[in-house]
Amino acid sequence: MAVLAYCITDAEAQIDVPKQGLQGKKIEGIVESGLRCYISNYTADDPASKQPVREAALAFNRILQTFLRQTAIIPLRYPTVLADANEVSSFLRDHAGEYRDGLSRIRDGVQMEIRLSSPAWSGSGVENSGAQYLRARQAHYRRVNQIAEELYKAVGLAAKSHKIRQVAEGARCFFLVDRAAVDQFVGNVRSAKLPADVGVRVSGPWPATEFLKED
């Protein structure tokens, strides 16, 4: 029987498992090599599978969030459908070391994300040469990094670690935050003094996928 996989946790984590998974199926845990992967049976021709992908993905997120509120999780991308529970066990066995390391790294942590954006960073399109373009990008990255530094200062000890990823309109800043420190993190960001032309969008808590591996 095909199964839909949700997430991986430490096998010892005490979890109040959500009653129903997608398609109204029962969620069960497969234990292997110190890890537990939560799955539910998946039927391709189930009428419930005709749910639009967006709605199914949002329902999947609600289930992940229920787990995340209780313990550190490694999510599987939606939709990960495996042939049967044996395939899940085999996968856990093959990756046990990697995932146990990842879970111990993010233990009790969740990921908060801050997206920095500004219309000015989308590029003016008036650069006349490659050199001008590169200089403009360099200035852009410098400013984004300065603002990110201000954010790191404001966040302070509320985050255990942080990472930045430059994107076209600015940057995505990721923070590893103790589950108990999320409110403190939000309060610190709220009090940050940042340039008025910069959009700051805070989201989370999310599974700490950016921090599973050491850089």
Added chain:
Amino acid sequence: MSESSANIVFAGNDASDDLSILDVLDHVLNAGVVIRGTVIISLAGVDLIYLGLDVILTSVETALRHMKQAQGAAVHKPGTAV
């Protein structure tokens, strides 16, 4: 450089508006473990998975850019179909 915290938006993780939905989809579809080679796509119903993912599999940056362009067009060019 003027400073303010007025531009800070707290979106959470619960898909309460369109941008939050994009955040959620970005995390559910783009972040997390990928099991390569063992995903049985054929079991998932082609008309559901493939069609749906074609529609929504874009980065948040791209989606936000399109949304802003659409909003800009609506503001600056009244009557323009968006």
